[in-house]
Amino acid sequence: MEADLIVTCLNKEFGSFRAVEEVSFSVAKGEFFSILGPSGCGKTTLLRMIAGFEEPSSGDLLIGGRSMRGITPDKRPVNLVFQHLALFPMMNVAENIAFGLKRRRVAAAEIRRRTDEVLERVELPGFGDKRIHQLSGGQKQRVAIARCLVLDPSVLLLDEPLGALDLKLRQQMKVELKKLQAKVGTTFIYITHDQSEALVMSDRVAVMNRGRFEQIGSPQQLYNDPTTPFVAGFVGDSNLWTGVVVEKDGEAVKVLTDEGFVFHCRQRGGSGRSRVTLFLRPEAMIIEPIDRAGLNIFQVTVKSILFDGANSRLLTATAAGHELLVALPQNRAFDHIAPATEITLGWHPKTGIAFELLDQP
Amino acid sequence: MPLTLTLLGDFVMKKVVLFAVFLMLCSSAAMADTLQLLTWKGYAPKELVDKFEKETGIKVEATFSNNEEMIAKLRATRGAGFDLVQPSQDRISSVQKEFKIYQPIDYKKIDVGQIVPSMLEAVKKNTLVEGKSYAVPFCWGTSGLVVNGAQVKGATSWKALIDPQYKGRISYRLKRPALIGLGFALGFDPFALYADEKGYAAMLAKIEEELIKAKPLVKNYWANGDQLLESVRAGEVTVAEAWDNGAWKLHDGNKDIDFVAPVEGALGWIDTFAIPAKAKNLDAAYKWINFIMKPENSAVFTNAEKTATAAKGAGKFIDPAFQANFDRSYPQTVIDKIKWYPPVPAKLEALEGKVLDKIKAAN
Amino acid sequence: MKRSGMFWIFITPVLLWLVLLIFLPHLDLLLLSFRGDASWTLDNYRNFFTEPIYWLTFVRTALYSIITTLLTLILALPVALYVTKIAKPGLRGFLMVLLMLPFWVSELVRIYGWMILLRESGVLNYFLQSLGLTNQPVEMLYNDATMIMGLVYTSMLFMVIPLVSVMDSLDNSLIEAACDLGASKICIWRTIIIPHCKPGIVSGSIVVFMLVLGNYLTPNLMGGKNSLWFTEQIYNQFIASFNWNQGAAFGFLLLVLSSAIIWLGLKLTGQRLGELSS
Structure with missing residues (x-):
């Protein structure tokens, strides 16, 4: 596939602080690419370098095969949807959308045609004469995107545009945005600190931490196969144990946890009898498994039931008091479980991943 | 508002x-x-x-x-x-x-x-x-001329204020004394004309014409005494209408500068x-x-x-x-010639005001 | 509507102030302006229109005030932008203090400062001559350009402050968004910054226009011999010519005509005064 954006060894320093460190990636044409990371991880700086508002300290970035070093934002074939949308309050919807076209000296009739067309595409037909303050949050969102899309950018950058919306609307816009991107086929680069947004919408996600990319992959890869403890901890929920590797055979290891369990699991990198952290998804644990062959089995006591529909969980504790979250499938098979019941849990060695414990706990 | x-x-x-x-x-x-x-x-x-x-x-x-x-x-x-x-x-x-x-x-x-x-x-x-x-x-005291003798020779008449040879070095206050002084210099007797409103207006018209004609020669119209003294001291102005005491203050610092009672008579x-x-x-x-x-x-x-x-x-x-x-x-001959201001009839001040405005507005 | 006692307690000083210090003196002046030697008359107003020197002086004063206002606006816009958007917070306070510094001394002192700088035997000429840029000292005072510069200098703060306060409320991302959408610097000024700053521009311009129109010292001292300003004519009528009736009429003409100019200006730029408070 043809790459729309290629970033190589990009660095950005503010004084002695390195906001972005040795970042390299490429985004294919038509891809929905997300950059996920906690606030302060450097993702906004990275986005602003792509848009042209910040100049990289070193490294290069190419859009459509052309280097963007030294090219000002107004000359780049990318557009940015701002965090707070930055719609122009002194203009109406149509004028907002026509703004970029006017700067390109497109004929008035053509501007009108394309404005109407893009409003149609974002499902706001006839909204051209509305003032910005008359729009709802979701409508503003779509106008902001339409204002960029009308320019047919090679790459559309989105800076946490859903951040300001309430939860319900955010859920809805996630789906809409994904549909819209599929429809227009423009390359989207989306930054967010909300893993659910990134996982739901993206073709690929890069997880960023302290200025570096930890891992790039499909949402499934990130979730099921994290390559760093940060990704394992940041993407999705995990239960953690610390322990020591007592046996190792390639990826397969046997871990003795600090509270005395012996678990079979996988290990990423590392060697010998090192201390590790073991990550295990709540839904990887099977409650009262029938076929126990090859599973890690242990006993816990239910402390409480966290009912949340399809997302319901049990809060349990081991004999040593270690708290664990366990997914509770709503298939009526576990209706008998009540707080203080003792249950057996089993999990498959493939689903647990151990990472060598570095300096941090 | x-x-x-x-x-x-x-x-x-x-x-x-x-x-x-x-x-x-x-x-x-x-x-x-x-x-x-x-x-x-x-x-x-x-x-x-x-x-x-x-x-x-x-x-x-x-x-x-x-x-x-x-x-x-x-x-x-x-x-x-x-x-x-x-x-x-x-x-x-x-x-x-x-x-x-x-x-x-x-x-x-x-x-x-x-x-x-x-x-x-x-x-x-x-x-x-x-x-x-x-x-x-x-x-x-009197109003007369303050003259910088090092640069200006022969400024003995009120006419010095409209004399082209002092171009750009002339200053006066755009007020009555300049009008009256020039009136005497142009051959009128302004004080005698106080009683004759028409005649006074005719004289003012003539003075207005002369002062507007000579306006390019003027450095500036001084508004306060200290400002004038500073200009004369700095040499920016060499001949000006002034009060005697101001001129004497300058004379104490620079003997070239002195008060000159105009030949038409200083205005007392x-x-x-x-x-x-x-x-x-x-x-x-x-x-x-x-x-x-x-x-x-x-x-x-x-x-x-x-x-x-x-x-x-x-x-x-x-x-x-x-x-x-x-x-x-003030040798006795000069004192004898001082023209003492007689009481001003009220109407004349309005006439003068208009003339002064016109001179100031002229280009 | 029923008003509480508290309302009257708070409003009474304001009403008293308005009536005693603003309304009554103006009423007195208004009556004065319609008095002749012995009877009621319109002559004082007629004089303004029939005597070219009076209305020409007004036209000149108004034109220079408009020019000064425009120049002040053009200079103040980038200053305000720098103070609000580019300068670091610490520098910003310092810059505001710098802007206000000249206003800690009286206008008279400020103008004498300029005169010391610009006069023929002044500081600037001294440097020009010692640098060999001129042989002869140049008189930089007593012309219209200097006068306008002095007026702009005196008015700057009154334009910058309202502009700073409106620019403060301008979201940086609007500027970046415009840039991102392909707008040049000039285009951003025209389409984003100036429309956003309109309320500040209008109120700043009105304040500056009125201040300049009503100024007396700067035109008189820096403009020198050609600078008859309309306020000076009012002063002359009151003080030199003892013609209070004419002076009062001029005062009211200044009030009415300058209000008319502002109204016209608002009309031409499509503004409404009520919007200023928003």
């Missing part, structure tokens, strides 16, 4: 402030024995104010102003707010006729023996309204004491007049301000440097 309301600016506020000041003065006068003096800068030297307070227990609060503003202030309050004012003698009778802002002087309360008799008589005559006189002379003014119609502290006003006209006291003023006094017998207290200036500038 409250902004526009502030536009009328000065005058409204001045009236209001004056009213407020007047209220405060009334109350303060009741508390302490105070003389409210409205005068020119320098006419109430601190030394004398302190001495007066020590002798009489009366405090002097002086407000500094000029002829036009003194009249405007008293007119605004119909002669209240001050106990004693010091207008020039020619600006009293017409103002008194029209606005009634002064009260007659009780000459019995004045120690007339301290005053040069001829000057007292002249002032009495010039301020006579309906059989009563309104002023006592205080000091006198006498500043006086007059008492506003609604003065509160009459007793203090008369005490101040008698106090300051004592020879030794008036000499203090003369030495400080380099202005000749109307007090008799001050000679032995006068600074020799002042005496030298005076004798150099």
Whole structure:
């Protein structure tokens, strides 16, 4: 596939602080690419370098095969949807959308045609004469995107545009945005600190931490196969144990946890009898498994039931008091479980991943 | 839109402030024995104010102003707010006729023996309204030319102010003295024409024409005395219409610069004491007049301000440097030629105002 | 509507102030302006229109005030942008103090400062001559350009402050968004910054226009011999000519005509005064 954006060894320093460190990636044409990371991880700086508002300290970035070093934002074939949308309050919807076209000296009739067309595409037909303050949050969102899309950018950058919306609307816009991107086929680069947004919408996600990319992959890869403890901890929920590797055979290891369990699991990198952290998804644990062959089995006591529909969980504790979250499938098979019941849990060695414990706990 | 309301600016506020000041003065006068003096800068030297307070227990609060503003202030309050004012003698009778802002002087309360008799008589005559006189002379001087002799030769006439050879080095105050002086220089007798409004207007028209024609020669129209003195001292201006005392101040620093009484005659003014119609502290006003006209006291003023006094017998207290200036500038022949301002008829000032505006606006 | 006692307690000083200090003196002046020597007359107003020197002086004053206002606006816009958007917070306070510093001394002192700088024997000429840039001292005072410069200098703060406050409320991302959408610097000024700053521009311009129109010292001292300003004519009427009636009429003409100019200006730029408060 043809790459729309290629970033190589990009660095950005503010004084002695390195906001972005040795970042390299490429985004294919038509891809929905997300950059996920906690606030302060450097993702906004990275986005602003792509848009042209910040100049990289070193490294290069190419859009459509052309280097963007030294090219000002107004000359780049990318557009940015701002965090707070930055719609122009002194203009109406149509004028907002026509703004970029006017700067390109497109004929008035053509501007009108394309404005109407893009409003149609974002499902706001006839909204051209509305003032910005008359729009709802979701409508503003779509106008902001339409204002960029009308320019047919090679790459559309989105800076946490859903951040300001309430939860319900955010859920809805996630789906809409994904549909819209599929429809227009423009390359989207989306930054967010909300893993659910990134996982739901993206073709690929890069997880960023302290200025570096930890891992790039499909949402499934990130979730099921994290390559760093940060990704394992940041993407999705995990239960953690610390322990020591007592046996190792390639990826397969046997871990003795600090509270005395012996678990079979996988290990990423590392060697010998090192201390590790073991990550295990709540839904990887099977409650009262029938076929126990090859599973890690242990006993816990239910402390409480966290009912949340399809997302319901049990809060349990081991004999040593270690708290664990366990997914509770709503298939009526576990209706008998009540707080203080003792249950057996089993999990498959493939689903647990151990990472060598570095300096941090 | 409250902004526009502030536009009328000065005058409204001045009236209001004056009213407020007047209220405060009334109350303060009741508390302490105070003389409210409205005068020119320098006419109430601190030394004398302190001495007066020590002798009489009366405090002097002086407000500094000029002829036009003194009249405007008293007119605004119909002669209240001050106990004693010091207008020039020619600006009293017409103002008194029209606005009634002064009260007659009780000459019995004045120690007339301290005053040069001829000057007292002249002032009495010039301020006579309906059989009563309104002023006592205080000091006198003339308007003439200040000339930098190093650069300017032969500037002896008022015509120097419109002489092309001094291009760009001429300055005068765009006020009456320049008009009157030039009137004499152009062969009119402005003082004789005071009685003839038409003739006076014709003369003003001629002067206006000359001054507009000569406007490119002018460096600037000076607005305050210190500004003029600075320009002459710096050499930016070499010939200017000025008061004698200012010229003498410059002469002390640079002997090239001196006062020149124009051949047509310097214009003589006498500043006086007059008492506003609604003065509160009459007793203090008369005490101040008698106090300051004592020879030794008036000499203090003369030495400080380099202005000749109307007090008799001050000679032995006068600074020799002042005496030298005076004798150099005023030989008897020059004194004889001084044109003393007669009282100005009210109508003429409006005529002059318009002419002055036109000159200033001309390009 | 029923008003509480508190309302009257708070409003009374304001009403008193308005009536005693603003309304009554103006009423007095208004009556004065219709008085002739002995009777009621319109002559004082007629004089303004029939005597070219009067209305020409007004036209000149108004034109120069408009020019000064425009120049001040053009200079103040980038200053305000720098203060609000580019300068670091610490520098920003310092810059505001710098802007206000000249206003800690009286206008008279400020103008004398300029005169010392610009006069023929002044500081600037001294440097020009010692640098060999001129042989002859140049007179930089007493012309219209200097006068306008002085007026702009005096007015700057009154334009910058309202502009700073409106620019503060301008979201930086609007500027970046415009840039991102392909707008040049000039285009961003025209389409984003100036429309956003309109309320500040209008109020700043009105203040500056009124201040300049009502100024007396600067035109008189820096403009020199050709600079008859309309306020000076009012002063002359009151003080020199003792013609209070004419002076009062001029005062009211200044009030009415300057209001008319502002109204016209608002009309031409499609503004409404009521919007200023928003």
